[in-house]
Amino acid sequence: MNQLVEKIKNVKSFHELYELPLDSKKQVQSKPLRIGLINVPCGGFGDIIVCQIFSEYLQYWYPEHTVITCTTAPHKFKSLGIDTKKFVKIHVNGDEECETYDLLYFKKQPRKFDIINFVFNINLFKKFIPYADHFNTFTMSEYNGLYPPYTFPIGVGEGQLGLFLIKPDIKFHNLIKKPYAFVYIQPSPIIGSHGKTCFLCYIEMISKKYSQQHDFFQVVIPPWIIEELQNDGNFKHRLKKAITTYYPNVWLKHQEDSKDEFFHGQGKTLILRGDLLPQPRHIFISLLKYSVEDVLLTGDQSVTDAFSCCSKSKKIWYQAAPWKEDFAHAMGNAIPNPKFETFKTACGTIKGLHKSMDYTDFINKYDFRKLGKQKMDSIIRFTLMKDDPMIQFYMDSVLHSYKVESVIKKLKKKYKIE
Numbered sequence: 001m002n003q004l005v006e007k008i009k010n011v012k013s014f015h016e017l018y019e020l021p022l023d024s025k026k027q028v029q030s031k032p033l034r035i036g037l038i039n040v041p042c043g044g045f046g047d048i049i050v051c052q053i054f055s056e057y058l059q060y061w062y063p064e065h066t067v068i069t070c071t072t073a074p075h076k077f078k079s080l081g082i083d084t085k086k087f088v089k090i091h092v093n094g095d096e097e098c099e100t101y102d103l104l105y106f107k108k109q110p111r112k113f114d115i116i117n118f119v120f121n122i123n124l125f126k127k128f129i130p131y132a133d134h135f136n137t138f139t140m141s142e143y144n145g146l147y148p149p150y151t152f153p154i155g156v157g158e159g160q161l162g163l164f165l166i167k168p169d170i171k172f173h174n175l176i177k178k179p180y181a182f183v184y185i186q187p188s189p190i191i192g193s194h195g196k197t198c199f200l201c202y203i204e205m206i207s208k209k210y211s212q213q214h215d216f217f218q219v220v221i222p223p224w225i226i227e228e229l230q231n232d233g234n235f236k237h238r239l240k241k242a243i244t245t246y247y248p249n250v251w252l253k254h255q256e257d258s259k260d261e262f263f264h265g266q267g268k269t270l271i272l273r274g275d276l277l278p279q280p281r282h283i284f285i286s287l288l289k290y291s292v293e294d295v296l297l298t299g300d301q302s303v304t305d306a307f308s309c310c311s312k313s314k315k316i317w318y319q320a321a322p323w324k325e326d327f328a329h330a331m332g333n334a335i336p337n338p339k340f341e342t343f344k345t346a347c348g349t350i351k352g353l354h355k356s357m358d359y360t361d362f363i364n365k366y367d368f369r370k371l372g373k374q375k376m377d378s379i380i381r382f383t384l385m386k387d388d389p390m391i392q393f394y395m396d397s398v399l400h401s402y403k404v405e406s407v408i409k410k411l412k413k414k415y416k417i418e
Contacts, residue, residue, distance in 0.1 A: 001390060001415045008408055015149055017398045017407060018134040021391065022378040028385050032065055036113035038120075039071035040090065042098040046142070048076045049281065049301045053164045054117070054140070061373055062380065068110065072096050080281050102127040114383050117152075135386075135395050138379060143300040144327040152375060154368060157330035161375060162366035164301070166308045173286040175276055180218040181206050182291035184277065184284075185298045185319040185347075187224035196235050198319045199225055202296045202348035204242035210292060211246035211268055218271045220287055226254040226274035229262070236262075243270060285309050296347060298324070303331075311359040317348045335362045390415075 007020055037055055041047035051069060058067045070088040071077065073096060077084050088110050093103045101124040116129065116137040125132050141148070143163070144155035154161050183202065187195050203219065210217050228235050229252065240263055243250065248265025254274040262272075279287065284302075288295060289309045297303045298319035306316050318340060320328035332340030339345040339352050385391050397410040411417065 001411060002417060004394065005408060005411055005417055008404060008411075011404060014402070014404055015134075017404065019151075021135075021382050021385070021394065022375075024378075024382060024385065026381070026385060028381060030064065030384060033062075033114040033380065033383060034111065035062075035065055035067045035115045035117070036110070037067065037069045038090070038116060038118035039069060039073070040097070040099065040101070040104065040118070041071070041073050041076060044299070045076060045080070045281070046299055046301045048073065048080065050140075050142075050164055052077065052080070052082055053166060057164075057369065057372070058376070061376065065380075068113070070106075070110070072099075072104070101125045104128045115379060133395075133399055135399070136383070143324075144330055146323070146326070151379075152372060154372070155327055155330065156334050156362075156366050160330070160366065161371040162368040163304045163307060163363075164368050165304060165363065168282070168285050168289075168305070168309050170282060170286045170289050170309060172290055173283050175279075175283070175287065176218060176220065176273060178290060179210065179214050179292050180220055180273070181210070181294065181296075182288050183219060183221045183225075183296045184288075184302050185222065185296060186321055187222065187228075194321075195224075195319070196228060196232075196238075198296070198347035200238055200242050201345075202294075202317055203239065205348040205350055205352065206292070206294050207243040207246040207270065208350060209294070215268045217247065217269070218273050220273045220276050220291070222277050223254065223274045226252055226272065229272075246270075281305075294348065300327070307359060307363055311363055315355075315357045316359075317352075318346050320346045331362075334366065335359060 004020065008017065011017060011020070035058060037051055039047060039051040051071070055067050055069055068086065068088060070090050072090045072092055074084045074087050074089055077087065088106065090104050091107055092099050093105070101120055105128065112131065114136065116132055117140060120137070120139060122132065122134060122137065125137065138151035140152040141150040141154055144157065144160065145153065152161055153159060154164070156163070183199065185195060185198055229239060244263055244265060246268070247270035248263065248267045249269040250263040251269070251271045252260045252262050252274065253271055276287065285305050288306055293313065294315045294317060295306060296317045296319065297306055298321060303316060303318055306314055318328055318331065320340065328340045328346055332338060335357070337357065339349060339355070345352065393414055394411065397407050401407045401410070
């Protein structure tokens with residue numbers, strides 16, 4: 001306890017008091033624990049995939065413990081081919097997604113969890129799980145999350161615990177013949193005109209590059225790009241200016257069995273395929289894996305899938321959405337790739353055509369399976385120590401104090417420390 005008091009004196013914020021016991025290297029006797037993953041997705045499948053991968057990590061690392069996913073959206077997991085028989089359904093007094101935690105409830109309260117993991121406001125969350133506190137409930141950010149502190153700050157850069165990498169065994173999809181390029185970015189209505197500009201930068205770059213290799217070329221794109229091209233004359237004009245020097249004959253395919261001539265010219269042909277996305281995750285990764293070298297992606301998990309499946313064969317371009325600029329810059333510094341410094345060059349640039357990319361050191365350094373496991377090991381060890389009366393008194397002192405000085409005073413009085 002003397003050592004713990006000395007450590008407390010050096011903390012810079014009250015929140016660090018919750019982390020101090022995790023530094024203990026004390027050997028403890030193991031017993032089965034229940035680990036609850038709380039998943040309340042907010043748009044898309046990124047939150048779903050991160051939760052599932054983390055669950056798989058935990059089950060692999062700690063087969064002696066029970067890992068239970070609690071979610072408001074089991075149907076999203078099912079759509080990805082995930083077995084949800086042992087999941088616990090979270091009900092919501094409101095919309096299914098993005099609701100605050102005081103609006104969540106279980107129809108039947110699950111047996112008590114020893115460890116709870118998700119991103120949260122503890123005061124709201126206690127209305128959902130009353131026994132939750134900072135010593136049994138741990139937070140995980142999205143990549144380079146903007147509102148720390150987090151127990152698991154995932155992402156890239158100083159203090160981050162890395163990416164959720166996997167080892168996918170992916171077969172060819174048979175949806176489209178090679179060669180083709182792959183694009184998966186956010187639509188302009190969500191992030192302003194940047195989505196269109198991003199696509200134009202990329203399409204000009206790959207048109208110049210691949211027209212020298214392929215007279216017939218296809219590009220898999222999200223459906224929103226087709227819709228914008230059909231409804232926005234300026235976007236259409238900018239696209240024509242960017243690519244017809246390289247591919248004068250351009251077609252759009254936006255539905256099964258449909259193909260519209262877009263620009264007619266003599267010579268090489270480019271087809272923009274808006275009919276193939278979205279897809280289940282294994283097919284999505286397959287489309288990504290078997291595309292040409294240059295891919296354009298956005299979001300946390302799609303770029304992680306590229307690093308996981310094909311880092312040795314891909315040149316990854318990244319749409320740095322406004323809320324993802326920190327992640328993009330951190331990746332740019334760590335790879336390194338200075339093109340990630342601005343949204344235009346991050347999406348692809350003619351000047352980047354001949355730049356080689358080597359992600360080996362980057363992936364080795366920022367692998368959550370190494371960095372995250374160290375943190376999870378410490379949480380498991382601490383949880384197994386909670387029966388120790390000294391640990392119990394420490395937790396009680398912290399949970400019922402507002403200042404570091406108050407905690408020190410209580411510990412000194414209890415253990416007669418000068």
